[in-house]
Amino acid sequence: MKKSEKTEITITKIIESAMAEFGEKGYAGGTVNNICKTGINKGLVYHNFTGKDELYLTCLKISCEKFAKYIFENDGAADLGGYMTARMEFFDSFPNEAHIIFDALLNQPQHLSGEIDQMLEEFNGLNDRICKKTLETVTLREGIEMEDALSYFHLIQTTLNGYFSSPAFQNVDLKEKVKLHEKIIPKLLNLMLYGIAGDVANF
Numbered sequence: 001m002k003k004s005e006k007t008e009i010t011i012t013k014i015i016e017s018a019m020a021e022f023g024e025k026g027y028a029g030g031t032v033n034n035i036c037k038t039g040i041n042k043g044l045v046y047h048n049f050t051g052k053d054e055l056y057l058t059c060l061k062i063s064c065e066k067f068a069k070y071i072f073e074n075d076g077a078a079d080l081g082g083y084m085t086a087r088m089e090f091f092d093s094f095p096n097e098a099h100i101i102f103d104a105l106l107n108q109p110q111h112l113s114g115e116i117d118q119m120l121e122e123f124n125g126l127n128d129r130i131c132k133k134t135l136e137t138v139t140l141r142e143g144i145e146m147e148d149a150l151s152y153f154h155l156i157q158t159t160l161n162g163y164f165s166s167p168a169f170q171n172v173d174l175k176e177k178v179k180l181h182e183k184i185i186p187k188l189l190n191l192m193l194y195g196i197a198g199d200v201a202n203f
Helices: 003-029 032-036 042-048 052-073 080-093 095-106 110-119 121-135 146-165 174-194
Strands: none
Touching: 003 032, 003 042, 003 052, 003 095, 032 042, 032 052, 052 080, 052 095, 052 110, 052 121, 080 095, 080 121, 080 174, 095 146, 095 174, 110 121, 121 146, 121 174, 146 174
16 A cells, blocks of 8 residues: 555544544544544644644534535525525534534634634635525615625624523533524524514504
């Protein structure tokens, strides 16, 4: 076997172990030592990666790319209903990837914020694309432009993620956070588009 092939196999094993580690424990709880407990030589880890940060970012990049590919291959980019269905199917089928993405969204280590934001661009871009498509199916109120509506959508996203990052959820398991987060999103989008008042004439 060629040296390059051995290196590729080693890197694959390291990444698989890192995906499982960060998928279960997030960045804060994940360690290189635990990654090596699967039988990987620590020297080989540091020969191929600079350390925990690079491993985490690599896992996040893989997770986001896999998410985007799944959405497009399963007709999830056409409309909101298809997107939410494909999104939930992905999170159910690939829990490690789901937890890594949500860990980056909700528990972002500050010293990696710039790199993480770059990794999340495609994920966030898909959210924006679906939101814009959905908004194009409704008549916006007079004085409300598409840019205004998208800005409001971003505000809702930021507020929701901040809520799930707050002390109120500090003792909630990440898996449960993901389920709750995804359950709330469709309701918030519905409220954003159609409001909560059944008869505005009463005001």
